[in-house]
Amino acid sequence: MEDQVLAATLSQPLIIASFQRERFYRQEAHRYQRLSQRSNQIYVLSAPETEFAHNSEYYEKVAFEPDDGLSQEWHLVVIADNYATCLVCRESVGSIAKNQQLPEISPGLDIDTARRFEGIWTSERGVSLKAAQLLLDRILVYRPDLVDKIEEARQRFGIGGSIKITGAAPLNEYACDIDTDPFVQRLVTYLQASQYKLHKAYRSIAAQARKERLVNSISTAIRRSLDPHSVLEVAAQELGQHLEAGRCLIYRAQTTEAQAIIEHEFLSPGVVSVRGQTWELESNPLFQELTQQGEGVCVSDTLIDYRVTSSPKLSLIVKKLGIRSWLMEPVFSQGRLLGIVELHYCDLPPHEWQPGELDLVKAIATQVGAALIQAEAFANLEELNKQLEALDRTRSNLIAITGHELRTPLSTIQVCLESLASEPDMPLELQQVMLSTALSDSERMRKLVQDFLTLSNLESGRVEWHPETLSLQECIDLALSRLRTRSSTEKIPQIKTQIPKTLPLIRADGDWLVEVIAKLIDNACKFTPSQGEIHIKATTSKRNQMVEVTVSDTGRGIEPNRLEVVFDRFYQEEGALRRTAGGTGLGLAISRQIVTGWGGKIWAESIGKDQGSQFHFTIPIVQGSAEEQQLFVKSK
Ligand code: ADP
Numbered sequence: 001m002e003d004q005v006l007a008a009t010l011s012q013p014l015i016i017a018s019f020q021r022e023r024f025y026r027q028e029a030h031r032y033q034r035l036s037q038r039s040n041q042i043y044v045l046s047a048p049e050t051e052f053a054h055n056s057e058y059y060e061k062v063a064f065e066p067d068d069g070l071s072q073e074w075h076l077v078v079i080a081d082n083y084a085t086c087l088v089c090r091e092s093v094g095s096i097a098k099n100q101q102l103p104e105i106s107p108g109l110d111i112d113t114a115r116r117f118e119g120i121w122t123s124e125r126g127v128s129l130k131a132a133q134l135l136l137d138r139i140l141v142y143r144p145d146l147v148d149k150i151e152e153a154r155q156r157f158g159i160g161g162s163i164k165i166t167g168a169a170p171l172n173e174y175a176c177d178i179d180t181d182p183f184v185q186r187l188v189t190y191l192q193a194s195q196y197k198l199h200k201a202y203r204s205i206a207a208q209a210r211k212e213r214l215v216n217s218i219s220t221a222i223r224r225s226l227d228p229h230s231v232l233e234v235a236a237q238e239l240g241q242h243l244e245a246g247r248c249l250i251y252r253a254q255t256t257e258a259q260a261i262i263e264h265e266f267l268s269p270g271v272v273s274v275r276g277q278t279w280e281l282e283s284n285p286l287f288q289e290l291t292q293q294g295e296g297v298c299v300s301d302t303l304i305d306y307r308v309t310s311s312p313k314l315s316l317i318v319k320k321l322g323i324r325s326w327l328m329e330p331v332f333s334q335g336r337l338l339g340i341v342e343l344h345y346c347d348l349p350p351h352e353w354q355p356g357e358l359d360l361v362k363a364i365a366t367q368v369g370a371a372l373i374q375a376e377a378f379a380n381l382e383e384l385n386k387q388l389e390a391l392d393r394t395r396s397n398l399i400a401i402t403g404h405e406l407r408t409p410l411s412t413i414q415v416c417l418e419s420l421a422s423e424p425d426m427p428l429e430l431q432q433v434m435l436s437t438a439l440s441d442s443e444r445m446r447k448l449v450q451d452f453l454t455l456s457n458l459e460s461g462r463v464e465w466h467p468e469t470l471s472l473q474e475c476i477d478l479a480l481s482r483l484r485t486r487s488s489t490e491k492i493p494q495i496k497t498q499i500p501k502t503l504p505l506i507r508a509d510g511d512w513l514v515e516v517i518a519k520l521i522d523n524a525c526k527f528t529p530s531q532g533e534i535h536i537k538a539t540t541s542k543r544n545q546m547v548e549v550t551v552s553d554t555g556r557g558i559e560p561n562r563l564e565v566v567f568d569r570f571y572q573e574e575g576a577l578r579r580t581a582g583g584t585g586l587g588l589a590i591s592r593q594i595v596t597g598w599g600g601k602i603w604a605e606s607i608g609k610d611q612g613s614q615f616h617f618t619i620p621i622v623q624g625s626a627e628e629q630q631l632f633v634k635s636k
Contacts, residue, residue: 240266528555
């Protein structure tokens, strides 16, 4: 109603507004200030709360007593020459009772919004004039000083009153001469605005629902498949389609990588494919910005964006691939860059990015990150599983082999002893053979158990090392003397030792070093005919501060593809049953454990069958001057 006045369709109207409380008036105060420029007949009534008081500055303010019945009423009366309307309301009884209880029940509750008013809103002139008359009478009670001004209004609009009206115009009670057009106009505008708002809300809900559907479909793809390829393919297709992009690319990339291969691509018709191509990242300023800032980079128009126009390389790509708008979104997981999601718009005009779209790309990038991490974790798990399976296989093999290795001599011993026991008439010679077979097999079993325990201790790290400064020559001599005592009856190949006098001292556990040398010489003897030769040599490698010892023979040699396998536990060229040379098949495995224990290496070389073999191993040199070394030698 007030707007009708403000729209300047009414000239000099009478306006009476009565508010229950000052705070309601204050919300409207600015409007009445503006109305005061259109009329000098404005009366605003309210129960004061802070500063509202009788005043005539812009319009007439009438402060009524808070316990006045007006504090439960709400009135607005507008009367002009050809227009009259009024709103006459009283707070409902239920509402008053409720408001009196409310502060007790819930002190913080806004009781103003809980008020309910009942009354009439009408444009009947007679009713409006009557309302004006009643209100003007009330005003006069509080502001008798306004008697002349009020009289003037009564005269002009023909309003009756308790005071005597001289020459009042006759009341035209039912005159209804309203121009409803402005109302209708406003109503239409209001309805249109509401409809527009509804439409907008619907659109945003629909967009949100679409976004959720998209994110859901990608999450479902992730849950269904542990194959990152299929997940990334689904994500590229769905995102590109949903955002109506020309091209949507998803590829793996890391901050330090110079290039990436485009693996997954969505294409709209007529757009050139880049699938399978190598994507330059290092020289791409957009990628650099992305990695530096840790967030997505958006180019609205490649033709005017400085980052593109200043880079000849980017300009060329943009031209070649027809990219007009470009978005690069990183795929991060725990701060680590895993990949990139790219959107290209190739049509005219350049694409205008909506905030919702960017949010959606971010949400998809997060899902893609989860998929990649999941796939990575799965791959690691698979690898670990494989290793565990291999370990389990080795363990089972080991048990089987050990069982077999032990059972074989045990059965022989058993057969021999049973035969001796059951056949007392057995010739003496045969008895001797039986006994010696049982004895040698029991010796083999003892060795096997001993070697197996040694290897287990070495492998589990239960061995205590006692490194000391040693002379290699002395260790070789010890190993050779041990060999000679054992094989005094056998004929063994000739052994030649060539150790330079200047060889530096070495640092290792003496007992274990003698064990390795003895084992290698023992093997060389076993696999070389007695007319063959065995050479023990040593050289110094200053570069890695190691002495390299080589035990070579002219024996049966090793096939090149077996050079590494010979270090496996229980490996024996001819198999346990056909073994002629004896041994447990654990010697080289033990030697490798010992050498690696002091930080050295051991390996075999051979050019093939019957070509002889060379076994090499390294030992650390003692750190210290040549004088110190000499001193050590002399002290011995
Ligand atoms: P063992 O000698 O007790 O059988 P090893 O672990 O010492 O067990 O050796 C494993 C296998 O490696 C041998 O059975 C043999 O087949 C091969 N091997 C070791 N040394 C030589 C060598 N000097 N020449 C040829 N083959 C060898």
